[in-house]
Amino acid sequence: MLKFSKTSVNKFTFVYAIFISIFHFYINIEGGLSDLWFNAAHFSLLASLGFLTYRGSKFSSDEFVSIFDIFLSILVLVPAIYMMGFEESLYQEANGTMRFWDINVAILSIVLSIEITRRTTGFIIPAIMLTAIGYITFFGKYLEGVFAFGGMTPERFLYRIYFTGEGLFGSIATISSTYVFMFILFAAFLLKSGAGDFIVDLSSVLTSKFRGGAGHVAVFSSALMGTISGSAVANTVSTGSITIPMMKKNGFKPIFAAGVETAASTGGQIMPPIMGAGAFIMAQITQIPFVTIIAVSVLPAILYFASIGFYIHIHAKKYDLKVQESDVKLLPILREGFHFLIPLSTLIGLLIYGFTPTYAAGIAIIAIVGASYLTKHKRMGIKEILGALALGSQNMVVTGVLLVGVGIIVGAINISGIGITFSQLIMEWSQGQLIIALVLIAVASLVLGMGLPVTASYVVLAVLSAPALVGLMLSPEMAALAAAGVTIPEVTMSLLAAHLIIFWLSQDSNLTPPVCLAAFAAAGIAGTHPMKTGVQSWILGKGLYIVPILFAFSPLVTGEWIERVEVFGFAMVGFLAFTITIEGFWDRKIYIVERAIFATSSLLLLSQDSMLGWESYFEIVPDTHIVGILLFIVIMAFHKITKGKQCKTQLAT
Numbered sequence: 037m038l039k040f041s042k043t044s045v046n047k048f049t050f051v052y053a054i055f056i057s058i059f060h061f062y063i064n065i066e067g068g069l070s071d072l073w074f075n076a077a078h079f080s081l082l083a084s085l086g087f088l089t090y091r092g093s094k095f096s097s098d099e100f101v102s103i104f105d106i107f108l109s110i111l112v113l114v115p116a117i118y119m120m121g122f123e124e125s126l127y128q129e130a131n132g133t134m135r136f137w138d139i140n141v142a143i144l145s146i147v148l149s150i151e152i153t154r155r156t157t158g159f160i161i162p163a164i165m166l167t168a169i170g171y172i173t174f175f176g177k178y179l180e181g182v183f184a185f186g187g188m189t190p191e192r193f194l195y196r197i198y199f200t201g202e203g204l205f206g207s208i209a210t211i212s213s214t215y216v217f218m219f220i221l222f223a224a225f226l227l228k229s230g231a232g233d234f235i236v237d238l239s240s241v242l243t244s245k246f247r248g249g250a251g252h253v254a255v256f257s258s259a260l261m262g263t264i265s266g267s268a269v270a271n272t273v274s275t276g277s278i279t280i281p282m283m284k285k286n287g288f289k290p291i292f293a294a295g296v297e298t299a300a301s302t303g304g305q306i307m308p309p310i311m312g313a314g315a316f317i318m319a320q321i322t323q324i325p326f327v328t329i330i331a332v333s334v335l336p337a338i339l340y341f342a343s344i345g346f347y348i349h350i351h352a353k354k355y356d357l358k359v360q361e362s363d364v365k366l367l368p369i370l371r372e373g374f375h376f377l378i379p380l381s382t383l384i385g386l387l388i389y390g391f392t393p394t395y396a397a398g399i400a401i402i403a404i405v406g407a408s409y410l411t412k413h414k415r416m417g418i419k420e421i422l423g424a425l426a427l428g429s430q431n432m433v434v435t436g437v438l439l440v441g442v443g444i445i446v447g448a449i450n451i452s453g454i455g456i457t458f459s460q461l462i463m464e465w466s467q468g469q470l471i472i473a474l475v476l477i478a479v480a481s482l483v484l485g486m487g488l489p490v491t492a493s494y495v496v497l498a499v500l501s502a503p504a505l506v507g508l509m510l511s512p513e514m515a516a517l518a519a520a521g522v523t524i525p526e527v528t529m530s531l532l533a534a535h536l537i538i539f540w541l542s543q544d545s546n547l548t549p550p551v552c553l554a555a556f557a558a559a560g561i562a563g564t565h566p567m568k569t570g571v572q573s574w575i576l577g578k579g580l581y582i583v584p585i586l587f588a589f590s591p592l593v594t595g596e597w598i599e600r601v602e603v604f605g606f607a608m609v610g611f612l613a614f615t616i617t618i619e620g621f622w623d624r625k626i627y628i629v630e631r632a633i634f635a636t637s638s639l640l641l642l643s644q645d646s647m648l649g650w651e652s653y654f655e656i657v658p659d660t661h662i663v664g665i666l667l668f669i670v671i672m673a674f675h676k677i678t679k680g681k682q683c684k685t686q687l688a689t
Contacts, residue, residue: 039100049088053429054422056081060217060429065398073120075205075440078213079145080116082436083152084109085429090155108148115145115198123199134191142198146444149204153441156434161488165441168448169193176452182461185452196451203447204440207320208495212439215316215326218397220435221428223310225404226379227274228424230414234373235260236278241366248352250286251296252345254279258300259307259341268490268546268554270431271301273561280561287357294562295572298555299344302546302577305490306539307337309384313435314494314542316393318535321498324528327387332532332593335604336540336586340579342608346615347576354621372414375407435491442492449499459504470508470588477501478541478581485545494542498535505534509588529594536593537584544580547573575618579611582642589647598656606661610641613668622672623679633671640664 059081063069069077087109088101096102118141126138134142146169154162173193176185197203201210226232236257243252257275276297283293305312308330315333319326351357382403386396408416416424449455466473477497484493509530546554549570559569586592586607591599616622617635626634641664645652650659 039097039102040106042097042099042101045088045101049085049430050426052085052088053426056085056429057221057425060213061221061398061401064214064218064394071210072123072199072201072205073116075209075213076116076119078209078217078436079149079204079440080113082429082433083112083148086152086156086433086437087112089430089433090152092155108151111144112148112152114141115148119198119205126199132195134195138199139191139194142194145198145204146194149437149441149444152437156437157489161438161441161492164488165444168445172448172451182457183454185454188451193451197444197447202450204443206443206447208317208443208446209440211313211316211320212436214394215319215397216313216435216439217428217432218394218401219310219316220432221425222379222383222397222401222404224428224431225401225416225421225424226376228420228427229376229404229408229416230373231376232261232274234369234376236275237369238366238373240282241369246349248286248288248348248357250279250283251288251293251348251352253282254293254297255300255341255344255348258297258304259337261301261304268298268302268305268543269557271304272297272554272557275301276558276561280558284562287355288351290562291564291568291572292351294555294558294564294569295576296344296348297561298547298552298558298569298573299577300341301554301558302543302573302580303337303340303344305543305546306333306340308333309380309387313439313491314539317439317491317495318498318532318539319393321502322528322531322535324532326393329532329536330387332600333536335600336536336583336592339583339586339604339607339611343579343582343611343615344576346612347619350615350619350621353623354619372411375410375414378407378410379403438489438492439495442495445496446499449496455499456503458500459502459507462501462504463507466504466508468508471585473505473508474537474585474588477505477538478544478584481538481541482544482548485542485548488545490542490545493545494539497542498538502531502534502538505537505588506531509534526594533587533593537587540580540584540587544574544577547577547580549574578614578618582611582614586642590644602656602661606641606657606665609665609668610638613638613641613664622675624675626675630671630675633667637664637667637671640667 060078063074087105091098092102092105118137122138126132126135130138150162150165153165171185172188173190174187176183177187179185198205201207236253239253239257239260240249243249243256246252254275257279258271261271261275276294280290280293280297283296284290288296305314311330311333315329316326318324319329379400383396383400386399387393391399405416405421408414462473462476465476480501481493481497484496488496506527510527514524514526514530546552547570549555549567552566552570552573555570555573556566558564558573559566562569583592586603590603590607592603592607593600595603613634616626617631617638620626620631640660643658643660643664645658645660648660652659654662
């Protein structure tokens with residue numbers, strides 16, 4: 037078979053990727069194409085780049101690109117070209133009736149979408165896509181019970197998947213071509229301008245005075261990197277290559293170091309202002325402003341990272357790890373990296389002022405280039421700008437084709453009404469108990485996460501279970517108003533809380549065995565067993581399960597700011613008590629009775645009166661929090677008084 041050198045193809049793909057980024061930047065800022073046309077072009081261009089860069093099978097050569105891959109790269113441009121050339125004639129000349137070439141191009145689009153998704157993400161998602169298509173067009177009518185579906189003609193299905201906003205080029209693709217692309221491009225510019233090194237250096241200086249400082253560097257740098265990345269695996273690889281060796285040198289066990297980096301990097305996707313692609317999808321589905329979503333997500337994200345920090349602090353005390361001073365000074369770092377605050381401030385300021393996330397990201401990208409000239413050593417010239425443009429498109433291929441492909445699944449769910457059925461099943465199985473519904477959704481999220489990336493898992497689960505979750509979180513009167521389509525603040529905030537619950541639970545696929553890609557990446561850097569690393573990261577990342585309970589049962593999202601801060605403050609102490617309970621150590625090994633009291637205080641500090649059926653006597657601070665903090669103070673005082681009775685555990689060799 038005729039082949040082309042990978043080196044020569046890479047030169048072409050570099051230029052091609054630059055063109056794709058410029059095209060998206062221009063259309064997102066200036067407009068000029070309908071959503072359907074732009075989304076079709078978005079898919080065709082990214083899939084075309086994907087066919088040139090991702091191998092067709094494990095037997096394909098790493099050194100050459102086959103003529104077949106090049107043919108597919110050209111062929112996948114047809115869906116966009118045909119859409120722009122013939123969509124209007126479908127209505128003007130054919131009155132919306134699918135013609136011969138309409139049908140064939142629609143089939144071609146679906147087939148190529150399945151193939152590029154297989155190449156970039158594996159077999160699971162294509163299998164689900166094929167199942168969704170088969171369910172709508174064939175075997176749904178043979179099923180019995182709640183999952184029976186009367187069926188739809190193939191022609192009608194192809195029309196709705198290709199020519200309307202219900203399928204490949206619908207709302208999910210719009211999010212990908214606008215918000216997600218622009219923010220990934222923004223992250224690429226920041227990384228090319230040297231932001232990654234600045235973040236690690238700054239984290240090292242700010243945490244050098246703390247016991248187990250290298251571990252806190254991993255948490256702090258991953259949190260900051262998460263503000264510009266939104267990808268757990270990318271976060272793990274970029275910061276972990278520095279922080280994991282640093283932690284091992286500091287005396288942390290390799291598996292603990294890898295677990296810390298995995299758990300912290302997973303938090304990058306829940307850290308404002310980017311929060312991964314899922315946050316943009318959430319804004320589109322719920323019609324809640326993106327700035328509102330990131331505003332209510334700040335305190336929960338801090339809670340999550342603090343919970344990891346508590347594990348690190350206790351681990352360092354338990355094994356008597358010393359403070360590791362940093363040779364790097366704060367002022368030189370700030371002097372060389374202060375300009376990174378300009379694009380981030382520009383981005384946040386424009387979002388708060390009311391500009392769309394797409395426009396804000398575009399202006400922030402320009403601000404990155406301009407701000408780089410305020411320094412001597414990190415100025416972005418033509419080479420760096422072109423590199424950032426190429427990197428943006430290359431990093432977008434997997435996410436872009438995935439979100440377009442998921443449009444088929446979401447379209448099938450909406451067309452068949454199976455989402456409503458699934459929500460009704462959750463209501464039935466949970467017997468009206470919100471906590472049982474949370475457990476069911478967590479299990480479903482874990483199962484989906486074994487085969488789906490985080491974003492796809494969130495999209496599918498949100499469509500299937502969010503309505504049931506909202507119904508359980510509202511009072512019967514509010515639920516009736518919501519069902520009637522009445523829009524009131526209480527319903528809106530409950531909707532946001534429900535989606536945040538699903539969004540957070542969807543992140544566990546990064547660190548929960550048996551499929552935990554971020555943990556596998558960290559294990560590769562640390563030289564540890566992948567599954568054991570996954571278990572360690574799962575232990576450290578318990579906040580992914582606890583904080584969603586706060587979303588459901590407390591005003592952490594739905595309340596006024598004073599209520600949110602109250603929940604945040606007591607939950608912080610509750611997480612510390614929880615960590616002490618799990619680790620069984622603070623200044624010394626704790627007794628069984630102490631452990632039970634710490635556990636009780638943690639439960640009370642992380643609970644509301646309504647959860648335990650208590651009657652509240654205080655307006656702002658729940659009784660559970662008052663009793664919990666008193667228990668914590670008493671047991672901590674007892675622990676401090678008696679700490680001399682036990683010796684600290686020495687570091688195992």
